[in-house]
Amino acid sequence: MAASSELQSLDLLISKNLSDVELQEYNRIHYGRTHHHELNIKESSQESAKENGFEIASYDFPTKKEETRSPRIVRVGVIQHTIATSTDKPIVEQRQAIFEKIRKIIEAAGEEGVNVLCLQEAWNMPFAFCTREKQPWCEFAESAINGPSTQFLKDLAIKYGMVIVSPILERDEVHGDTIWNTAVVINEVGKVIGKHRKNHIPRVGDFNESTYYFEGNTGHPVFDTKYGKIAVNICYGRHHPLNWLMFGVNGAEIVFNPSATVAGLSEHLWAVEARNAAIANSYFTFAINRVGTESFPNEFTSGDGKPAHKEFGHFYGSSYCTAPDGARTPSLSRVKDGLLISQIDLNLCRQIKDKWGFTMTQRLDLYADSLNKAVKHDFVPQVVSNN
Amino acid sequence: MAASSELQSLDLLISKNLSDVELQEYNRIHYGRTHHHELNIKESSQESAKENGFEIASYDFPTKKEETRSPRIVRVGVIQHTIATSTDKPIVEQRQAIFEKIRKIIEAAGEEGVNVLCLQEAWNMPFAFCTREKQPWCEFAESAINGPSTQFLKDLAIKYGMVIVSPILERDEVHGDTIWNTAVVINEVGKVIGKHRKNHIPRVGDFNESTYYFEGNTGHPVFDTKYGKIAVNICYGRHHPLNWLMFGVNGAEIVFNPSATVAGLSEHLWAVEARNAAIANSYFTFAINRVGTESFPNEFTSGDGKPAHKEFGHFYGSSYCTAPDGARTPSLSRVKDGLLISQIDLNLCRQIKDKWGFTMTQRLDLYADSLNKAVKHDFVPQVVSNN
Numbered sequence: 001m002a003a004s005s006e007l008q009s010l011d012l013l014i015s016k017n018l019s020d021v022e023l024q025e026y027n028r029i030h031y032g033r034t035h036h037h038e039l040n041i042k043e044s045s046q047e048s049a050k051e052n053g054f055e056i057a058s059y060d061f062p063t064k065k066e067e068t069r070s071p072r073i074v075r076v077g078v079i080q081h082t083i084a085t086s087t088d089k090p091i092v093e094q095r096q097a098i099f100e101k102i103r104k105i106i107e108a109a110g111e112e113g114v115n116v117l118c119l120q121e122a123w124n125m126p127f128a129f130c131t132r133e134k135q136p137w138c139e140f141a142e143s144a145i146n147g148p149s150t151q152f153l154k155d156l157a158i159k160y161g162m163v164i165v166s167p168i169l170e171r172d173e174v175h176g177d178t179i180w181n182t183a184v185v186i187n188e189v190g191k192v193i194g195k196h197r198k199n200h201i202p203r204v205g206d207f208n209e210s211t212y213y214f215e216g217n218t219g220h221p222v223f224d225t226k227y228g229k230i231a232v233n234i235c236y237g238r239h240h241p242l243n244w245l246m247f248g249v250n251g252a253e254i255v256f257n258p259s260a261t262v263a264g265l266s267e268h269l270w271a272v273e274a275r276n277a278a279i280a281n282s283y284f285t286f287a288i289n290r291v292g293t294e295s296f297p298n299e300f301t302s303g304d305g306k307p308a309h310k311e312f313g314h315f316y317g318s319s320y321c322t323a324p325d326g327a328r329t330p331s332l333s334r335v336k337d338g339l340l341i342s343q344i345d346l347n348l349c350r351q352i353k354d355k356w357g358f359t360m361t362q363r364l365d366l367y368a369d370s371l372n373k374a375v376k377h378d379f380v381p382q383v384v385s386n387n
Numbered sequence: 388m389a390a391s392s393e394l395q396s397l398d399l400l401i402s403k404n405l406s407d408v409e410l411q412e413y414n415r416i417h418y419g420r421t422h423h424h425e426l427n428i429k430e431s432s433q434e435s436a437k438e439n440g441f442e443i444a445s446y447d448f449p450t451k452k453e454e455t456r457s458p459r460i461v462r463v464g465v466i467q468h469t470i471a472t473s474t475d476k477p478i479v480e481q482r483q484a485i486f487e488k489i490r491k492i493i494e495a496a497g498e499e500g501v502n503v504l505c506l507q508e509a510w511n512m513p514f515a516f517c518t519r520e521k522q523p524w525c526e527f528a529e530s531a532i533n534g535p536s537t538q539f540l541k542d543l544a545i546k547y548g549m550v551i552v553s554p555i556l557e558r559d560e561v562h563g564d565t566i567w568n569t570a571v572v573i574n575e576v577g578k579v580i581g582k583h584r585k586n587h588i589p590r591v592g593d594f595n596e597s598t599y600y601f602e603g604n605t606g607h608p609v610f611d612t613k614y615g616k617i618a619v620n621i622c623y624g625r626h627h628p629l630n631w632l633m634f635g636v637n638g639a640e641i642v643f644n645p646s647a648t649v650a651g652l653s654e655h656l657w658a659v660e661a662r663n664a665a666i667a668n669s670y671f672t673f674a675i676n677r678v679g680t681e682s683f684p685n686e687f688t689s690g691d692g693k694p695a696h697k698e699f700g701h702f703y704g705s706s707y708c709t710a711p712d713g714a715r716t717p718s719l720s721r722v723k724d725g726l727l728i729s730q731i732d733l734n735l736c737r738q739i740k741d742k743w744g745f746t747m748t749q750r751l752d753l754y755a756d757s758l759n760k761a762v763k764h765d766f767v768p769q770v771v772s773n774n
Contacts, residue, residue, distance in 0.1 A: 010416050017404045029397050032655030187773055194771040200748045215750065220757070223771045239745055241628030241667050242754040249761045250768040268419035269666055269713045276663035279656055280628050326656045358626055361587045363602065367629040368758035370607070374636045375752045381637040384581040384610045386574055 006314060011330035032327035037062060039343060045108045052104045054081070054337035058112065059321070059329045063345035072346040074227045076254060076284070077114035079105050079123075080319045081337040082292035087126045091139050095124050099152050105339050106153075110160030112341055115188075115227040118165040118256040120290045121235045122181070124149045125169065127260045127290065130206035130312045131300045138212070141171035144184045144195045154190035161188045163225045165232055167258040169212075170195070179213045183232040183258065185223045196221050198234035199243050205265050206302045206312050207236070220246035228253045228346045235259040238273045238287070241280065248281030249364075253346045257287045263316045270318055271331075278322035282352045282359065284344055291317040291337060324352040393701060398717035419714035424449060426730060432495045439491045441468070441724035445499065446708070446716045450732035459733040461614045463641060463671070464501035466492050466510075467706045468724040469679035474513045478526050482511050486539050492726050493540075497547030499728055502575075502614040505552040505643040507677045508622045509568070511536045512556065514647045514677065517593035517699045518687045525599070528558035531571045531582045541577040548575045550612045552619055554645040556599075557582070566600045570619040570645065572610045583608050585621035586630050592652050593689045593699050594623070607633035615640045615733045622646040625660045625674070628667065635668035636751075640733045642668075646676045650703045657705055658718075665709035669739045669746065671731055678704040678724060711739040 007013060015023055024034040039058040049056040065071065084097035102123070109117050121127075128137040142148060149168050157164045163186065170182035181198035197216030201209050220243070222231045231252035237243040238257045247255050257274045261267075274287035293313030301308050318331040321342040332338035353359050373379055394400060402410055411421040426445040436443040452458065471484035489510070496504055508514075515524040529535060536555050544551045550573065557569035568585035584603030588596050607630070609618045618639035624630040625644045634642050644661045648654075661674035680700030688695050705718040708729040719725035740746050760766055 007412050007416070010413065013405070013409060013413065014401070017409070018400070022400055022404070025394050026397065026400060029394070029654050030658070185771075193773055199753075200750065202748070203744050204742060215748075219769050221769050221771050223773070225773050229770070236748070239667060239743070240749055241632060241663075242749065242751075245628060246754065246757050246761075249757075251770060267416050271417070272659055272663050272666065272713070276628075276659050279659065280626060326659070355591060356626070357590050361589070361602075361623070362627055362629065363586065364629075364758055365762045366586075367633065368755065368762050370633050370636075371751055371755035371758060374633075375755050382606050382608050383616070383638060384572075384608050386580055386610070386612050 006335045008335055009318070009331060009333050032325065036330060039341070042111060045111050048104060048108045049339070052101070054105055054339060055333050056108060056339045057330070057332060058341040058343070060343045061323050061327065061345065061348065063348045064351060066347055069347055072228065073343060074116060074346060075112070075114045075341055075343050076286065076321070077109040077112070077117045077339055077341045078256070078286045078288045078319050079109070079117070079119050079339050080288055080291050080317045080332055081105070081120065081123070082290070083126045083294060087128065087294065088297045091136050094126070095140065095148065098124050101337070103156070105337065106156050109339055109341070110156070110162060114160070114162060114341055116163045116225065116230060116254065118232070118258055118286060118288060119167060120288045121167045121258040121260045122169055123167060123258070126294045126296070127312060128296060129209045129212055130302065131296050131298065132208050132211045133298065138179060141169040141179045143173065144168070144170050144182055145192050150184055150186065150192060153186055157186045157188060158190040163188050163227055163230070165230070165256055165258070167232070167234060170197070180216065181209065181213050181234060183234055185225070185230070188226050193225070194221060194223055196232045196234070198237060200237045200240050202236040205262070205304060208302060220250050222247060222250040222252045230254045230256070233257045235261065238277070241277070244277035244281055248283055252283050253349050254284045254286070257285060259287065259289045260315060261289055262312070263314045267316055270316070271320070275322040275326065275328055278324055279326045280358065282324040282349050282356070284324060284349070285322045286319070288319045289317050290315040291333070291335060324349050393722050395722055396705070396718060396720050419712065423717060426728070429498060432498050435491060435495045436726070439488070441492055441726060442720050443495060443726045444717070444719060445728040445730070447730045448710050448714065448732065448735065450735045451738060453734055456734055459615065460730060461503060461733060462499070462501045462728055462730050463673065463708070464496040464499070464504040464726055464728045465643070465673045465675045465706050466496070466504070466506050466726050467675055467678050467704045467719055468492070468507065468510070469677070470513045470681060474515065474682065475684045478523050481513070482527065482535065485511050488724070490543070492724065493543050496726055496728070497543070497549060501547070501549060501728060503550045503612065503617060503641065505619070505645055505673060505675060506554060507675045508554045508645040508647045509556055510554060510645070513681045513683070514699060515683060516596040516599055517689065518683050518685065519595050519598045520685065525566060528556040528566045530560065531555070531557050531569055532579050537571055537573065537579060540573055544573045544575060545577040550575055550614055550617070552617070552643055552645070554619070554621060557584070567603065568596065568600050568621060570621055572612070572617070575613050580612070581608060581610055583619045583621070585624060587624045587627050589623040592649070592691060595689060607637050609634060609637040609639045617641045617643070620644045622648065625664070628664070631664035631668055635670055639670050640736050641671045641673070644672060644674045646674065647702060648676055649699070650701045654703055657703070658707070662709040662713065662715055665711055666713045667745065669711040669736050669743070671711060671736070672709050673706070675706045676704050677702040678720070678722060711736050
């Protein structure tokens, strides 16, 4: 389906068809607040968005003042985008074209005062893992510390004093030239403070990623940045509640979910999973998905009986943010590049823990014990017979 | 807010305002299928529903035929309802009034061929735990094996050859006359095959249940009934992904979530949590919530600064079913008694496990190890510093 025939956004469809009163009730029941708190966007940013063909949206999450802690207000941005040129071009050219596009959006984020920014999964390349071809796609893999994408983003991180999370295809030269699906965390002075490797790898539809890389071996790190404790649950990890949980156990206040996922397969799950994670773990989540249909030089199949094809998509965008109380923003467009900004107070995480008490009542010791038994080869499930 | 001023249903609001084409697109993106597959309901059942003031809705989940397993088609019903008389009446009278109301709805379920039925949390009483008064409310507690509610339901289970899950306030006379929040499972020949006690107890808003009973000590049993492997995640346990997970690990194909929860507190979470659990664990879930506003004889407070009050509500109903592929039914009404029936093929659970591979990719051993460390007093979270 061509982008032009795709629905732009479910949120727009709803809001244009309901009366103001109905929309408030819809928002209350569905989004957790009667109104989205839109923030002003600078005219210069709006102009850049128009000129460069991306959407820009900004929301506030007002939070109660506390007596003993100052507010910890942070502006968090996420970017969704299409690739920037055709996939048969030299890979350096493909990457450079994305750099040029992304530079404009990051500049707008910088102008809007974004403190922490996360890009989509494998943001600097087409999502070529559908093809199962090793060449030329493996050549997109680069060092987490000083590869071209890290170099490119370091400059912008320094310029805007911004923490940037950069999900890339990583080449680990120290360990056998292995390839990983990795999020690199660059701090506000341009230093790579660490990385996280995707914990759960799909084998479904055109998602043939397990051909290229293994399950991550970096645990569930939380990065204690200048602007709060952040973590990254890469793509398919959003289907795994335990992955979300461990980032929470390690103290995350913001968890990004940079993704690449397509309509038909996952779209009806999209609004559910990252939002559930925010609720269950009393932290902010940002679900980020790429946009557009990507076409590859050679046809491929995926073991699902479909005829050989060259297109992978439609990646439906729809990036959104959920607060720990379950309130969320509308989604970005299903078809267009976009920058979503949320102004949040990290104090809300503990306020919600105090209110709902999910960490108090979660009985981790019970589950540590249960899982220990469950992973044993001689595990006997707790089943009550019909007698 | 009086029931009459409450919105009847978000689904109705949407469907009446969108064109057919728009509604299909909404359904595809939101519900996972362009059309809800409505099943015919017998005229006699429709008449009973009309006469007795309850809604009845029935949906199909068509599932692929397999070569080596026969379909395992099951009709699953859930009931949501208001209490049936005022809370200052003698408790036996209150309970009997609910019996009479519920009998009619169960009869309709029986006529519609329901094989497995689940009632709402503490279905046979008002949700009086807000009051923190021990008398008279503790007198609603009864034996799981042969209390009046079990006796009442046994006869109906036998009459219709139906498995009935009965969430009640349980009195355990063997163990110090303790009280528990318990789901009793009665099989198709009227035998109590087991019970499950609520694992996670809230301390939020008017939910003062921890005044009455402790966290459950029955683990995560799965009941291997004539009509499939079922489990019960009672109410607040739906906020805990690990609770859902362990029922899946033990082999559940259907997990009920009998609840009592109110607008303002949880309504924007309601459509997210039980649905996420179905997706994450590749089983069917049924979220069941009571209906109406309940008024109590004596005023009470709940430590949230609100003036003393006598009303607990609005319980917003909205019961719904989600399949393991994430497709779901519309919700029952927000304001009215209702019977929701889903015709499902249990084979879909394994089909989705094969397709999405969440059980293959979930790395339980990693999390068993991580949680073991996390529960230790000297646990050091995995935090990367900004240096």
